[in-house]
Amino acid sequence: MALYVYKFGGTSVGSVERIKAVAEKIKKARDQGDQVVAVVSAMSGETNRLVALAKEIQTQPTEREMDVLLSTGEQVTISLLCMALHELGCSACSYTGAQVRILTDSSHTKARIQEIDDRKIHADLKSGRVVVVAGFQGVDEHGNITTLGRGGSDTTAVALAAAVKADECHIYTDVDGVYTTDPRVEPKARRLDKITFEEMLEMASLGSKVLQIRSVEFAGKYNVALRVLSSFEEGPGTLISYDEESEMEKALVSGIAFNKDEAKLTVTGVPDLPGVASKILGPIADQNIEVDMIVQNIAEDATTDFTFTVHRNDYLRAMAILEKVCSDMGARRVTGDDNIVKVSIVGVGMRSHAGIASTMFKTLAEEGINIRMISTSEIKISVVVDEKYLELAVRSLHKAFGLDKKEQ
Ligand code: ASP
Ligand code: MG
Numbered sequence: 001m002a003l004y005v006y007k008f009g010g011t012s013v014g015s016v017e018r019i020k021a022v023a024e025k026i027k028k029a030r031d032q033g034d035q036v037v038a039v040v041s042a043m044s045g046e047t048n049r050l051v052a053l054a055k056e057i058q059t060q061p062t063e064r065e066m067d068v069l070l071s072t073g074e075q076v077t078i079s080l081l082c083m084a085l086h087e088l089g090c091s092a093c094s095y096t097g098a099q100v101r102i103l104t105d106s107s108h109t110k111a112r113i114q115e116i117d118d119r120k121i122h123a124d125l126k127s128g129r130v131v132v133v134a135g136f137q138g139v140d141e142h143g144n145i146t147t148l149g150r151g152g153s154d155t156t157a158v159a160l161a162a163a164v165k166a167d168e169c170h171i172y173t174d175v176d177g178v179y180t181t182d183p184r185v186e187p188k189a190r191r192l193d194k195i196t197f198e199e200m201l202e203m204a205s206l207g208s209k210v211l212q213i214r215s216v217e218f219a220g221k222y223n224v225a226l227r228v229l230s231s232f233e234e235g236p237g238t239l240i241s242y243d244e245e246s247e248m249e250k251a252l253v254s255g256i257a258f259n260k261d262e263a264k265l266t267v268t269g270v271p272d273l274p275g276v277a278s279k280i281l282g283p284i285a286d287q288n289i290e291v292d293m294i295v296q297n298i299a300e301d302a303t304t305d306f307t308f309t310v311h312r313n314d315y316l317r318a319m320a321i322l323e324k325v326c327s328d329m330g331a332r333r334v335t336g337d338d339n340i341v342k343v344s345i346v347g348v349g350m351r352s353h354a355g356i357a358s359t360m361f362k363t364l365a366e367e368g369i370n371i372r373m374i375s376t377s378e379i380k381i382s383v384v385v386d387e388k389y390l391e392l393a394v395r396s397l398h399k400a401f402g403l404d405k406k407e408q
Pocket of ligand 1: 135151
């Protein structure tokens with residue numbers, strides 16, 4: 001007998017038929033003697049529909065009211081799923097985040113879980129019930145409803161799995177696992193049998209949208225074995241866990257991630273003096289614009305060129321701020337480009353192997369792809385290239401690092 005947390009995303013509970021299918025899946029696990037805590041998202045499209053309703057009334061609704069509104073989506077699915085389970089003769093009980101008591105801080109729309117009371121859950125499981133919990137929501141110490149940020153049901157599931165000490169947390173979704181890259185860009189992408197938390201975290205941060213980033217952080221921190229699998233077909237999915245295998249034996253590169261939401265800005269002719277980086281990036285941070293890659297280069301005339309990337313949505317705002325900074329500090333000019341993408345290779349095998357960067361650069365060079373920026377960490381290398389090269393870059397790297405699916 002095992003204890004599982006199963007999480008079903010929006011498409012998996014997108015219609016009454018699908019909710020019934022989810023109930024069947026849970027019933028099957030129960031019949032085998034396993035215990036199940038199910039976490040569900042709102043029906044697909046529902047959260048967006050609610051956001052749109054709010055925007056019809058107010059362009060900037062308060063975050064507190066947004067949370068009250070958005071949390072209703074998940075409340076619908078928990079009750080419907082329980083009804084479907086009852087219909088199958090399976091004992092089940094639903095709880096909102098506040099009813100469980102998933103205690104969060106008070107940062108509405110992006111709250112963080114602080115504590116989960118597992119007493120009701122354990123009591124229910126013990127008396128043979130399936131426990132169905134609303135994803136994405138919690139309650140703060142004052143009783144206000146909070147939500148965890150878009151895609152937050154993944155985090156609810158992982159946090160619950162940690163709290164109840166589940167054997168595994170299954171994330172059921174519309175894909176059958178984590179792939180070496182997005183199969184829409186490279187049809188030869190393969191499903192990975194397993195991947196480490198670290199790699200998954202990089203993949204998620206670098207643009208792979210399979211799991212919410214925070215849920216992966218949480219899983220790593222509390223060592224919750226996570227499995228991503230399809231709710232529509234049987235299969236082993238991808239296991240995300242710590243890996244005892246020696247790094248020397250590992251594939252060099254496990255996956256290729258990319259992010260299209262990038263833009264870069266450059267200030268040229270910056271006086272080469274202490275404090276310029278902070279003068280440039282300070283006002284950007286003050287406007288809550290997140291900066292990703294940063295490169296600074298000294299030119300021959302003892303000035304520097306300073307380049308960094310931001311989210312494409314922040315491009316014009318960042319540009320306006322820089323124009324002002326540039327004239328204030330007597331730099332030459334500001335240029336920018338929002339037709340760029342970031343392509344990254346990720347793998348813990350990189351740590352113990354040399355020459356991965358040069359293989360990457362050589363591969364891109366052979367395709368005539370110009371690299372505009374580079375950044376590295378222990379287990380990833382990212383490059384910025386022109387947007388038009390995205391597919392070519394991903395496919396050629398996928399092949400170069402031996403990730404292509406074998407011909408059948
Ligand atoms: N329903 C929420 C959203 O659409 C949470 C989730 O699905 O994970 O973002
Ligand atoms: Mg989701």
